[in-house]
Amino acid sequence: MSLQLLKALPHLRSATTAVRPQIARTTWSEHIATKVFFSTTTTKATPAAPPPPPPTQPQQPVPPTTTSWGTKKQNRKVKLRSAAAEFIMSNPEIESQLAPLRERVQEQGNLVRDLKAKGAPEIDVKKAVAELKARKKLLEDKELALTPSVVSFDRAKMEDLLKRRFFYDQSFAIYGGITGQYDFGPMGCALKSNILALWRQYFALEEQMLEVDCSILTPEPVLKASGHVERFADLMVKDVKTGECFRLDHLIKQALEKLSKAKDATPALQAECEDIIIKLDGLNKQELAGVLAKYNIKSPLSGNDLTEPIEFNLMFATQIGPTGLVKGFLRPETAQGIFVNFKRLLEFNQGKLPFAVAQIGNSFRNEISPRSGLIRVREFTMAEIEHFCDPVLKDHPKFGNIKSEKLTLYSSCNQMDGKSAAQVQIGEAVASKLVANETLGYYMARIQQFLLAIGIKPECLRFRQHMSNEMAHYACDCWDAEILTSYGWVECVGCADRSAYDLGQHTAATGVRLVAEKRLPAPKTVEVSEIVPNKQALGKTFKKEAKNITDALAKLSLEEITKVEEQLAGEGQYKLTTADGQSHDLGKDTISVKHSTKTVHVEEFIPSVVEPSFGIGRIMYSLLEHSFQCRDGDEQRCYFTLPPLVAPIKCSILPLSNNTDFQPYTQKLSSALTKAELSHKVDDSSGSIGRRYARTDEIAIPYGITVDFDTLKEPHTVTLRDRNTMKQVRVGLEEVVGVVKDLSTAKTTWENVTEQYPLFEQQEASK
């Protein structure tokens, strides 16, 4: 996929380049033993600065507590999460190691600037940019490897839990499974649906957006206009005998890595291979074919020869209807559904701009060889917003509300200079033109608020600006919200100012003017040229074709009308091509050109689009990594600290034992929770209470109500346990559902609850 494509289609970037760096980065994640960050195991390195608490998740003090069923395991202090901007700040020792790498980036950044200033040939600029990216990658890998907080994250352990408790798992596994496809089990499905509900509240409801739900099956012409049919492709090669396919960049990387690790590899060969691997991302089809040939790369599975590189379009093709004539694709993004409905939506909004349209739905990309779990899949849920506005008025009425929000911005400039990301107030960033306009800045701040609200760690979130070479020629500015995971920095939300590109493309393809109108400051007199068809004469001469001709005439641009006039004056006739491709010679008897003046009060324009685009699966995966924990000293007791707002199940009900006296209370609580619309799980199985707590922790249930012998006494009370701290309080039976409701909807905090209700140490009664 050429850089040009990446420019043209920011959406697509998330399918391809955004991923390439990650795939390159697997070297790092595999070699450095998937060591990344936050964990419950201690690390000897000391962070340079004491970590400030993350803004949205207030830390509660966590003194050790004793429960009535207290075992040693439960009695432990829960470690505070390793927090704060450790990734951003580094200590002097680390900085000295990074300095030469930073210098190399800056040197190359300056070269790129120079080349562009001199107007050097595009191919030279591209090569310099490829080298710049390679150097940036080396810097970033080193940075992550050296940061003190980068301690081991055991991905396999988390994935084992996700599979075992069926958060999600490979689709059709009993049939052998399909790579890149996942089924969400009860916990994954509920988590996803809670994230989406919060998204609706944050965006659709709070910003009064128009939410739509458009078709997935899309006819070819729509995706031709958007550029996907021509350019949404990856390069692959096939085994000439077996037909096995390989994604070209992956294959070359693997082959060269193997080559450079061979016993007889000379240092020169090793350096050569490493150089190519680093630059792989910037090589074009011919250059990659050259690499294949030079190193005589064969199929890694069979040793057979490989075909020349083939461009493989990543859309799933099908046929709509039975004729086999209407080609269609599964949409590769939801955005196009919004653009083709622009006229209806503008009308729904009574013709007024700005307005924003939201859509949540599935999209599909036929990846050549998907890996990386939920990060790279063939079928995925997106939540996209298209904010339509006047191209010259990109301010935002609610910008004041968020202008003091601090974001970690990794600007294009800093990237070219080998510098780190920096914390900036979004108000300042817009004022200094670092971020192009208020609307873009507003959405960036709102994206951050949303991600932090669902539980993304603030120190693992940054906004990376596209460098001018990554960006489409029509786009003004583009920032990706990237989240740090064990796969590296993963692009999870794109936020781009796409200008008038998409509406322009569909207008050109259909002739339907996807435009808005605005009142002119003062009425304007304009000259109007129009073609006046002599309908009678046309009908007589062209019979059935006459309608096609008048239709084609109506579509002529001002420029073309001038041409018609010239030709009629000169040659006495004009050759017109109708929509069905036929040509007709029109003489002066059939058409004439009329000039007049008209007073206009409004002008038409194609609105600009600012597009925040959320990859829900990626966000969800990142969130799971960020909230995965093991109890201090017991690596087998793992759990997720998902915030109550998004936790799949809000509350468990555990009778202390299977004593039948507890049943009426259990049932009563369950009914009350249902009435309060709180998802909950009754676990009256025979395991010990500690074991049952551990099971509810595994599926991230934040609160647990235990019915014990004290419950049977008046006044009836129960214990309420907090998953994160394992502390318990004693609450009246009638009150507890209200408390859980307030906790689950973030109307109160556990800290407040512990102040309001007595801590529970041991039940008084026993049978």
Place this chain on the structure above:
Amino acid sequence: MSLQLLKALPHLRSATTAVRPQIARTTWSEHIATKVFFSTTTTKATPAAPPPPPPTQPQQPVPPTTTSWGTKKQNRKVKLRSAAAEFIMSNPEIESQLAPLRERVQEQGNLVRDLKAKGAPEIDVKKAVAELKARKKLLEDKELALTPSVVSFDRAKMEDLLKRRFFYDQSFAIYGGITGQYDFGPMGCALKSNILALWRQYFALEEQMLEVDCSILTPEPVLKASGHVERFADLMVKDVKTGECFRLDHLIKQALEKLSKAKDATPALQAECEDIIIKLDGLNKQELAGVLAKYNIKSPLSGNDLTEPIEFNLMFATQIGPTGLVKGFLRPETAQGIFVNFKRLLEFNQGKLPFAVAQIGNSFRNEISPRSGLIRVREFTMAEIEHFCDPVLKDHPKFGNIKSEKLTLYSSCNQMDGKSAAQVQIGEAVASKLVANETLGYYMARIQQFLLAIGIKPECLRFRQHMSNEMAHYACDCWDAEILTSYGWVECVGCADRSAYDLGQHTAATGVRLVAEKRLPAPKTVEVSEIVPNKQALGKTFKKEAKNITDALAKLSLEEITKVEEQLAGEGQYKLTTADGQSHDLGKDTISVKHSTKTVHVEEFIPSVVEPSFGIGRIMYSLLEHSFQCRDGDEQRCYFTLPPLVAPIKCSILPLSNNTDFQPYTQKLSSALTKAELSHKVDDSSGSIGRRYARTDEIAIPYGITVDFDTLKEPHTVTLRDRNTMKQVRVGLEEVVGVVKDLSTAKTTWENVTEQYPLFEQQEASK
């Protein structure tokens, strides 16, 4: 599509037969000028009995009210909805007209019973059933045409409003559009999402179901096992020259209708044509080809010859991955995703039965020529439940809660006897074995509760039982919730007891035993025969093949093991076929058969499945028809009486004029509504307040807050208007959001609100 298929795949029925009757029924709906039911125009006929009020929608008294901006138009009484079981009861006069038709049905019903009792050949039974269905259709058409409440419903008028205010509209219209695909605009999308939220609450939450979210792209083997690859097809013919496709039954119907209306048509020919049209549904491929030939039917568009009938599979095919070797389909239903995950789900439920799994998602069917708007589309949202239970224990713990619920049941027996549907308590229906078991009955009652809660008219809802000939051989019982619309009775929810069919099919296809275990009343001693492979000898003889051989041996059934033993004893060797199709001769040196006894405490069984399956688009369309109204005496002022629970937007805020003094109040109200999570729309455009009310009525907004000059005075108050009655009350500014919240969540009714707050007649202050 053969009747056998309809039997085998109840899901599919909703794609095909359930529709065929509707399509046949278009004759009726077209000819009787789309006259159907409920309307605001009065009808002279008097219903036989006074209509009882529908159970879930308490009728409020609706005296005329005057508003401060009261125009004559607003001053009108809103007519009570025409309610009650008018379709079920008929008056004696009507009954006398229906009697001969009823008799003809009963006569044929008895013939079918006779044939089956005698064990007549299947083909004879099938023919008799086809005739029975044809007679039933005549009866039903007549019944609807004669019922007094069948008054005109103006579908075109409603569709115009739906399009104009973008509830939904054809997809990709600017590219010419695609039939059978619709985009939901802001109002349609919100309505759908509110219906689904309520569905989740009614089913997933209240029944503590496990909700999952499975892949849409499905590999071929899964759909081979389910029977879709082989049998999910409709018959079509192609124009031999242009390739244009026609659904065969539609084409024949059209052609014969034209033929019988021709001037030179003899009465004999007319009768012949009518007879074929009525029986069309029961004809097989050969018989339909015969009809084509006999009447020399050509393409209605070009007059060209047509091909022989072709079976066209209704699934959208594509390829997964780049090799072109993995064939896949877009799922035609969501159910299979649940079945293939059965093991994981059972484990999630700690191995215990019963449990229910829910899934909401899109499915796809490549209809040959979709018509009928939202009723027949290529891409649609389903909500399916698979309730897994012990095949011998189909009682339901919560059956008691719903047993006195009355349902309109159209039993198989009544259908065969030419009788009408009847109101029956579900408890009685299960006790009398009319409905097969408690679980099925429980879901039927819950389906009814859900449909009434969203606003389906009770008198337009019935449960039709599949006749034994429609039902799969494995199914015990099957009832469809059908809703009466201007398209006739439309199947909207299927509710079937599918026994162990699906899990059995996937077990057979994969070798993975999709079973549950139950504890035996007492331990049992069983004889065990097993094959003991001599691994060393196998390895020596068969090398790499040894593993395949031991795998194949492990899969042998008890029967096969007996055969192995016999052959080893007799011929001294056994020929085994491994999974890859290779045969191997195994001698006594490599395998032996061992017998032992074992005490078992549990037994394995394949669970039964009860499946309620909701077609969300169809339900939504029916709801729109049921709630479409025009103001009495003003046919241009149309609106939807959607219940607040599902209405797309809960409240409007209308400043009386564009006086800037109103702005702070408007903004304050908007913030408060957002905080209360209430969707709302501020309309501060310049239209008169009456006009703006009418616009909010069109998009079904149930409540409107108006800010007027009295609002500016202390104590600050606003008016709150009810869409259905057009009455208004005066409420304190601080209170009004709470009142709207309670109304929107069904915590209070408008009637209560009018008792609590003063009716508003005219504002006191004015500028």
